[in-house]
Amino acid sequence: MSELESFRGQNPAWCPGCGNLQILRAFKMAMVELGLEPHELTIVSGIGQAGKFPHYTRCNTFNGLHGRTLPVAQAIRLANHEMRVLAVAGDGDCYGEGGNHFLNAMRRNLNITLFVHDNQVYGLTKGQASPTTDEGMITGAQPFGVLYEPLNPIALAVAMDASFVARGFSGDQDQLRGLMQSALEHKGFAFLDILQPCVSYNKINTFQWYRERCYPVGPEHDPGDRVAAFQRALEFGERIPTGIIYRSERQTLEERIPVIANREPLVKQPFLPEDMAGELQRFF
Amino acid sequence: MSELESFRGQNPAWCPGCGNLQILRAFKMAMVELGLEPHELTIVSGIGQAGKFPHYTRCNTFNGLHGRTLPVAQAIRLANHEMRVLAVAGDGDCYGEGGNHFLNAMRRNLNITLFVHDNQVYGLTKGQASPTTDEGMITGAQPFGVLYEPLNPIALAVAMDASFVARGFSGDQDQLRGLMQSALEHKGFAFLDILQPCVSYNKINTFQWYRERCYPVGPEHDPGDRVAAFQRALEFGERIPTGIIYRSERQTLEERIPVIANREPLVKQPFLPEDMAGELQRFF
């Protein structure tokens, strides 16, 4: 059994007060509560403040390129479907640079988990607009304020029929921990968007701002109803629903690929050079 | 005034019976009916069968890279907002390689038009699955059949709040011509997904298959209702709605950028080297 101490990593280089610190805490507790040990999980992260996450805990880690967490994470799972895989990305990482991978990961529905640390800004590169930045926010790169409509990750995920779609808030630790656990336990692609204040660069969507708006969806919300989920997803502004917004049961990709379905993970299957010789016969 | 002959280009290298031929015909007629001349439109296309489109008509043309139509098209519009810009892409082009640009073009909402020639397959590269290929279809690259859930472009566009979302079918010329005209006349980003049989590589979604399923949405459908649009978008299978699925009024990006809003296009604004000298002063 693991304990919190098992997950202690480097000292975080995040700003004091950063929501990432809360996300990290919730994660470690979720891992302990799930009874998982560090080597049982591989964290794949990108580049950004969120991308540093795995260095501040202890797990197998592939900290890759900005925007490219999901292809790496999915391939790890394909190569070893006994490994739990967590992809950790920033909002810029996942919805900006990595938008195309996000779309396709939802289609593939491998059994992996995605946390997006959504601070609605590019933190590490010092405050440019991200795809989720509110319209009107002025930054060094957006002197006239953001002129695009923000991307709504929850609505997008519902439209893509992601099999688990949830939103958390770093300021609500209990709910967040629970959502993390549900996401990690979900069979299929589990997507958790985590609202997270950036104290250095986002002066609009502050801790206070989120706290006033976030509300957990109640039992009246049926996460199995895709249209209702979509409607709920459109709420973002005065009120922001948190919790599991949409969930469906679908076969996972690893259950559908004959080479690995109900078989040992690829990485454990023996390599039989003899088999290859037969392939040459066809060419005589 | 233009006539059909004004739009005659190279002889199409498409297969006889290909839906692209019908799309091309509808386009030329739409142009004539709109009274547009070849030099008044710039077509930006990618690579794929659809990407060859502009060579088979006559307009200003930028036939760029596979998947990259939209960034080019958007920039042309930013540089010259008096130019009409039409982006023409394949389903692989736009939803596969170019997925990230599609997401962001919808957010930007520039006044451009996008036709996706959606044959639910990679035509030019000989029949691999595209993001819209039906589950189960067997191809050279998908020997166990397609194992991913297809991307629903209409649902995705509604989720992204694209300001004009429509579906046409190459086999319904009248409706298609009308949709093309509405798209070209729409103020903002107009997205038209055009179902198109590929006689060589898609033996499932044939002309017949589409014809049996496609139905035009009736007046009871309110394209202004986003949730209703989403619900309608989810229909794809036994019945396939065509027509304008979703439409909204939003400011276009070119109306919001101070440098060009209500001003001459950038390309016509004079370059005043004198202005630059002033910038140097700050460094003394």
Added chain:
Amino acid sequence: MDYTIKIGGQAGQGLQTIGAVLAKLFARSGFHVFTHQDYMSRIRGGHNFYQVRFADREISASRKVVDILVALDKNTVAEHLGELSPVGLVVYDSETVREKYDGENLLDIPFRQIAMDAAGNRIMENTVAVGAMLGMLGMDLETLDELLTETFARKGREVVDQNLAAAKAGADFARGNCGQCNFSVNIPGLTAAQEKEAAAGVSRAAPKRMLMDGTSAVGLGALAGGCRFYAAYPMTPSTGVMNFMAAQSGRHSLIVEQAEDEIAAINMAIGASYAGVRSMTGTAGGGFALMVEGLSLAGMTETPVVIFVGQRPAPATGFPTRTEQADLLYILHAAHGEFPRVIMAPGNPEQAYYLTGKAFDLAEKYQVPAFIISDQYLADTEWTLDALDPAKIIYQDYRLRAGELAKLADYQRHAYTDTGVSPLAEPGASHHLVVTDSDEHDEDGHLVEDAETRVRMVEKRLLKKQPLIRDQISPPLLHGDKKPETVIVGWGSTYGVIKEAVDRLGEKHSIAMLHFSEIYPFPGTGKFDYLEVLRQAKFTVCVENNATSQFARLMRAETGFVFSKLVTKFDGRPYLLEELLDELGEHDV
């Protein structure tokens, strides 16, 4: 004897089937075979051709002259009539071609009608054409029978018989109507051993050779090299490898993923490799452009990965279905930062097989990206070759797996070592954590910012490994005169045409080919002082299928050597034998 049959027509007319069957037939019959294809980027219509050369001695290139031109459309006659050899003939069906030609060397064979008459099915017209070829060449139909039986095994004897009937009718027609046919075809002589075998009824009379194209050779080499994961996005001329691997994935422990784009493809290949399986991606030059960042990631995280790049004429989309060798320097220098890489540029299917295997071995052993550079020409050309030997491909699992790993007290993914090679472990196989990072990192794999670690890591990753990898690289191949006055240098897919040109010229001149197929790390002169050979020569020529003589430039950068003459070709087509001879003939070779 040395004949060329060219089948020309529109995309979709089935000329590839005719060509492929003939090639296989000739190979089975004991001839040496070389084929090449030329096709447009379209699915129907246009103008394509398939050229099959066969001879009773080794051949390795296509020729300009054509002995039999099978014209499936009018355009083919117009385009290629001028290529006919003195004994050459055009064969066509005036019904399909919609034209009746005069002239003694144009033979109208009613393929379609014969198919209807003999087999009751016009789709057998291509089989009639194949039969007609055999008839014209005076060959029997035994081998064809064998081949059809294999091909239509699942469809049953009836289909075979129908086909055979069609072929026979074609052959008969040809024999009866081909007054002009002057082809003399002898099945090549058998070796003593083969005769014994033949006598014992073990095999048919002909020597056993394989017929293989470059695409299949790369795929087979990958399988033999232990490839378990292939991620790619389709792009000519690399799609063939993806399809080949996909077809294998039902039979072997192999996953093939079609990625959403090339960026995903290479990142997937890297992810799978990190997780513990040998992995590969493949693309063309334009798709590789999108993999450049991922390449750098493999370099930094020291993740083994094999990258297949099929070159095609560029820039940008260029000529999607044609050939060029213009991505060498690009691939060599691709990606930000400095890290080692391996580059193999096979010259024929045999090399493609072994070098793909070797690429996997070196990638794994040194934890670096390894490239196989090909092009449309190598991808499509078929060669006859002696049996490939999978045992010649080294397969050794260099990774730490469960047992060994668990025994270690400590594990550090990027530990400093004498060789620069750190232990590569399978994540999850023990309690040891496998941590790596695209940022500069310490031995544990965690991110750092200090200068000292940086310097040690660059030394480990690059400066220590690079010379060790170089030691594994074989020198270029010298073929021909051992002390040549003239040396023709090439790399990659020009191997065959240079070899045959050198063989021709070698009859009268002191000449040799120096061919580079293992290109980077650039081969040292320790095992074979090829530079000395070049320096001793009076005349040195570098032949490349590009416009800027990239290999010559690389040679100068690496060795200082400057060629006397540069031969280039950049029209999207390969060198034909006569073309190269012309280029070389102008000068006193």
Added chain:
Amino acid sequence: MDYTIKIGGQAGQGLQTIGAVLAKLFARSGFHVFTHQDYMSRIRGGHNFYQVRFADREISASRKVVDILVALDKNTVAEHLGELSPVGLVVYDSETVREKYDGENLLDIPFRQIAMDAAGNRIMENTVAVGAMLGMLGMDLETLDELLTETFARKGREVVDQNLAAAKAGADFARGNCGQCNFSVNIPGLTAAQEKEAAAGVSRAAPKRMLMDGTSAVGLGALAGGCRFYAAYPMTPSTGVMNFMAAQSGRHSLIVEQAEDEIAAINMAIGASYAGVRSMTGTAGGGFALMVEGLSLAGMTETPVVIFVGQRPAPATGFPTRTEQADLLYILHAAHGEFPRVIMAPGNPEQAYYLTGKAFDLAEKYQVPAFIISDQYLADTEWTLDALDPAKIIYQDYRLRAGELAKLADYQRHAYTDTGVSPLAEPGASHHLVVTDSDEHDEDGHLVEDAETRVRMVEKRLLKKQPLIRDQISPPLLHGDKKPETVIVGWGSTYGVIKEAVDRLGEKHSIAMLHFSEIYPFPGTGKFDYLEVLRQAKFTVCVENNATSQFARLMRAETGFVFSKLVTKFDGRPYLLEELLDELGEHDV
């Protein structure tokens, strides 16, 4: 005199403000100034520093020794105490640093308390520190007053006065408590002209120099070069240029788009250029990896585009905020296929300004992509320099616009011409259609597949243009002895440190610097036979901020020349003057 002040502390403590104000102050006061920065990839905490060197003669590098170390935290003292010069002092506030040091050269100045006392606001503590510096150096506060007045113009006189009061209190405290201060500072002498000006009250006494960093210089050069469209995705160390351009976009006819990724960024730049405006994109080496395919598109469609690449230590993410010169060969060879490109690698802000302008001119004139290669070091270092002259940047509109275009009977975007340069027209400006294609195309811009057109297009696009562009490239700069025995060669951002080292060594030796800032097409020897200079020298050294001596390799590939010695540095930090002198001093320069 020649002093260095280093301000060290954590990210977020405001050390950049102190450094920037001091640099400007010294520049305004007539000194020559050189600054450089060192910071971690984090927003708060860690360890950063800002180093300001100023002197009464030209300087162009940072030194190892520090005269005043302003320590904003304890760590700074620990890290840098050893760097102090014999007269050196550490200045710190024991309240902030939470430590009281013994030792004569450690001066505790209660910045925070003084700020509270003098201005009633602790956030003025950094202004107190600036004041203290002035006090220690014996400089008056007049220039600071001027500067504060400008800076806080919008905030009003009160803020200025508060700041001034804080500074004055800091200065007073320093003067009163700095027994150790041995700094003698003389405002550099004035030229006759300046004295006249000064007498006429036109300006303050000091000579007028600009203080400029590499980032601003590139941005200003782009504006002067007519840049109207800038699309980019943020990435250190290129984000500064994006921010600079964004800030200008309110004042000029300029659109700045933050793209969704680098692929979109370059495709947007190409699209805007096609539509008729001069355009640019910028990124770092890793982001450029994603632009490689777009680069090839620019090459094929002959669309002018300027690409700024800020290098940083790699592979992969590497050291995001540090410096390296390891992307030269990568940028030179990036992209599939063969087409011309221009590469500028400025060595200082002055060159950055003019060469960015020149990049625009060449890109437009020859319809090719043009690069400006920089790095974190050049981006951040500030230099004093003489007034830049926008008139020296050629601006000529080579495009066909409405009037001229309409007059033409025919227009073909890719028409064959003697120079290979085809007419580039603005789409929509007339009835003529502007058609271009990433596939191989004909003169009209429509796609083709034939060999003949291909050959002519490669000749037009590449072979004809390349030599013409080469003629536009200036030779490398020879600085120092005109017939040197020793030549130190460098490119890009090592300019300053090599120059100063050569100046030092030149006092006793026959030595010169040969600096390359216009790198590709590689300069010919027609205008200046620099190869002869190298060949005549006894000892030649190539100094690079990378591990594999990329420029030396390029030199060999282009000219065959091989250096006597290669100096490299790849720890993510720039060369300091003493470091380079050490490297050179080992050998008999």
